Amino acid sequence: MASPPPLPPEIAQWFAAKGWRLRRHQADMLAVAGAGRHALLVADTGAGKTLAGFLPTLAAFCPSVLGDDPPPEGLHTLYVSPLKALAHDVQRNLLTPIAEMGLPLRVEARSGDTPSDRKKRQREKPPHILLTTPESLSLLLSYPESFKLFAGLKRIVVDEIHAFATQKRGDLLALALARLQAIAPDVRRVGLSATLADPAGFRAWLAPFGEIDTVTLVEGEPGAPAQVDIVLPADTRVPWGGHAGTWAIPQLYEQIRANRTTLIFTNTRFLAEYIFEQLWDANEDKLPIGIHHGSLSVEGRRKVEGAMARGELRALVCTASLDLGVDWGDVDLVVQMGAPKGSSRLLQRIGRANHRLDQPSRALLVPGNRFEFLEAQAAKDAVDEGRRDGEDFRPGALDVLAQHVMVCACAAPFDEAGLLAEVRSCLPYAWVDEVVWSRVLNFVATGGYALKAYDRFRRIVRDRDGTWRLTHPEMAARHRLNAGIIVDSEMLNVRFRNGRSLGRVEERFAAALAPGDTFRFSGLNLEVEQLKDMDLIVRASAKAAVIPSYGGLRLPLTTHLAERVRGLLVDRAGWARLPEEVREWLEVQDWRSRLPGPDNLLVESFPHGGREYAVYYTFAGWNANQSLGMLITKRMEDAGLMPGGFVANDYCLAVWGRRAVTDPAPLLSPAILAAEFESWVENSYLLRRAFREVAVIGGLVERQQPGQRKSGRQVTFSTDLIYDVLRKYEPGHVLIEAAWADARTRLTDMARLADVLQGAAARLEHVTLDRVSPLAVPVMVMIGREAVPQGAGDDELLLEAESLADAAMRVD
Incomplete structure (x- = not known):
């Protein structure tokens, strides 16, 4: 150099x-x-x-x-x-x-x-x-x-x-x-x-x-190694189920008191609100504690960021909104509530503490249950070893390319071949050939074959000299009003009658509220006064409140961390460093059944409560396990096994029905996966949901018009109508292709599902038990509570877990 x-x-x-x-x-x-x-x-x-x-x-x-x-x-x-x-x-x-x-x-x-x-x-x-x-x-x-x-x-x-x-x-x-x-x-x-x-x-x-x-x-020069510790219950045991980690609130509050500034990361906006509420209930000293997430108002976020920068807060509960690079040197402790889901993400969050190369960053991990304890241990080991999660690169999305074509057209007329060369000069779109490019241009120009008769979809036109330009100057203003990549769930403004804004909540949540209902948001108990246009008008209330459950992005368990958890499960010599109750959990599992490791795919079958259960230990992440649940229940139905339903977490999938699964191999066959997947996606809401997003990103459906913004219901109605037309008359449309790409990756994690099925034939181990196994308890307690917000039902969930655990841990 x-x-x-x-x-x-x-x-x-x-x-x-x-x-x-x-x-x-x-x-x-x-x-x-x-x-x-x-x-x-x-x-x-x-x-x-x-x-x-x-x-x-x-x-x-x-x-x-x-x-x-x-x-x-x-x-x-x-x-x-x-x-x-x-x-x-x-x-x-x-x-x-x-x-x-x-x-x-x-x-x-x-x-x-x-x-x-x-x-x-x-x-x-x-x-x-x-x-x-x-x-x-x-x-x-x-x-x-x-x-x-x-x-x-x-x-x-x-x-x-x-x-x-x-x-x-x-x-x-x-x-x-x-x-x-x-x-x-x-x-x-x-x-x-x-x-x-x-x-x-x-x-x-x-x-x-x-x-x-x-x-x-x-x-860069190497920095001081991070100091990462896992919090253990002081007067109880690591929970069987739950994700909020509220058992640690007393210990967490003592850490806040003992440190200058503590940054508390959660994986969802809901959990941020929930932990913030729990901390305020424990805040006997009235310490200044704040909250920060993406649904809060701009003013609210800026106020909190300024207070942190000035060192005025003792603690801040936040989400990924503060994951990356925010430099607050006075933060001397980071807390991760719940499972970290990846070593790179954890390392990034840990780095918010001290933010000095020659001083170790300090972090505490608070697992919500026993599987999360293993995940926390695996993440800690990866951080200690300096191992990070790999990133998968993918081809560039066509809806994004369509949006960029409009960007260029708004700036000036462009030459078709010249812009293609420019587009292909970046790695994500180096694969685009003349055929794909022509399809994208045709979509931006006319909306596609099935929509070309409608003037509203005509955005660019080619002149005689081959140059493309906007059909009308107003198209530039329309593009700038609607451009963007982040398509949030439909959101409504939460505000007081005097106009003061508190932030936004999902429209589907707000639509279920009636005047007089209460909910907690931005650290306040709020009573609904009126739902008007895109505003939810509220007032402060002393009434008990329910908490909104956001449908935001679920953080995926990385493949790297999943493999480390599987390694911990079969590392019997390493169990000595685990808490007694976690070690006992694994020992009884090993005695009564088997352990899922890197080299096997364990399936357990057992009766419980008048149903027949099968638990599949895939460690493939929630999206892939959800997809596997859809696939298995469909195959069970075809086989006459009368499925009743399924529930999934990052680690495993529990499926139940009226008849026992005696041979899971056919249910895990990869033979007709592609055809089944296509049939399932086409008949589910997934492709419609994916199409709505790509239609907005690709500019086919506008969220805003001058002076007004469409409600989420209006956007959904518009995209559903167009989707039905395209599926019938132009199934090869650019945006249908883009929606399929999203459905296969972000929404279903098809690649990891395929990996599970491809390895099932060689690695499958099926164990038939007379009752629930210890390892199955965390997923079993989720049954019937799938729609309960994480954390809201933890007390009831723990009682149910103890009942299941009594049966699972008996050694008779």
Whole structure:
């Protein structure tokens, strides 16, 4: 690697005043920038990654470097982050060193929360550094002035790159990077992350396609090992069932009292609200405790973020909304409530504590049940060993590509072949050939064969010279109102009658409420006064409240962590380090039945409560197990086994019926999986749900029109009508294909299901028992409670678990 250029005295003096030294990887990033190369920096949390990404920009604006030249005008560096909170946090942390060094640099953030007048000013007079998200960047590229705006761009810094690349937001960002490279050929790309298991794959994603050798991998100095501990019950035993971990609230509260600031991560918005409520009930000292998640209002989130930055909170309960890179140096403890689901995610969350490379981050894991204890132990082992979860790369989504075509058309007419070459210059879309490209253009132009008679779907048209342009200028405004990748569940605003907004809840939840009903949200008990348009009008209440259960994304158990849990189950020598009750649980399972390990697929059959049960220990994650449940019950019905239902968690699947499963092998045959899967998906809500999302992303259905926003019911009605037309008259439509891709991956995890079935023939072990086994208890207690929000029924669930456990653990 080339030697780094001399550090400008302004930066050197600033480092000295802070008592810091220039880290090796920070110097390497300066050297890579000086050599005019792209860079991927992989460094531990607290290693100064963000500063390393910005150092070349700061150096370029140092007065000692500028000499007598005035600072350059226009946009110099673009910073792209996955979270609005992260962009605002980086802005706070950049402004201080810029001011202390006296650099002539203007820094601004741009997201969906940015006022429209400021957005307009940023296009006309951009700052030197713009902090944004993939969606806001895509919208910026849709303006005609984008060519001038980005013409002088020198650097693009993509923070937390692992949070983009393997998802649809990564597809959108990759397309935006390709466009920016076309506008500013000399721009250099920089990727930052602390949690990459496959740096080579991310180098390929970051680089222009086929130019991976232009991306230099920079590895950071190793940091102090994290200190991770698993919380155990003080006066009871590790629970059999439940996910909330509320048994640990007294111990958690003592930790909050003993530390300056504690960050408490939960896996869902509901659980954040629930844990926050439990902590307030225990908060005898009236300590300042806050809550943060994506459904809260912008004002509420900003208020909490500001309080944390100023060190005014003793604890903050949050979700993935604060997973990535938020730098609050006074956080000295991180708590993970429930199972972490992946070692990389856990490592990312742990890194929020201390946020200093030379000091260990401290974290506590609070498992909700015995399987979650094993998962917590597996995750702790992976963190201790420095092992991260791998990321699966996938072909770019066609609905995202259709949206990008509109972005380009809104900016200026485009040449078909030229834009295809640009699209294929990014890894996710290198596979797109002329046939696929023609289908996508035809969809954007007419809506497709079955819809081309309707003018509303005609968005672009090809002129005689072969150039594509908008059919009407108003199409640009319509696109900007509706563009985006994140399609949330239909949400309603929660507000007081005086107009003060508290955030949003799902429309389907709000629709079930009547005036006088109460629920808990944003840390308050609220009574419903009225449902009006897209607003749920409430007032504060002292009445007891139920808690909204959000239908947000369920975090998947990674394959890496699943294999580690299976390894723990059969590592009998390693059981000595487990709590007594967990060790006893596994010992009795080993004595009465068998243990599922890496080399077998265990199926247990037993009677219980007048039903015949079969439990399949797949460790394939909730989505795949849900899909397997659908498949098995259909096959049982065809075989006359009279299935009654199923329930799944990340680890296993319990299916019941009136007749016993004597041979599970036919139920797990991969022979006709593809045909069955297609039949099931077509006849379920899954494909319709997937189609609704791709129709919105692809621009076929608009969520907003000038002056009004469609309700979720209206969007669903529109997409259902179109879906029925396309399924009948154009089943090969681009968006039907995109919906199938989503159904196979995100909604059903078809790949992991196929892996389970492919390995079943060689690895199947079937055990017939006279009663429930110890390992089956956690999934059995879920039966009949599938619709109960996680945590809300924990007390009743624990009582039921103890009853089942008495039968399971008897050694007679």
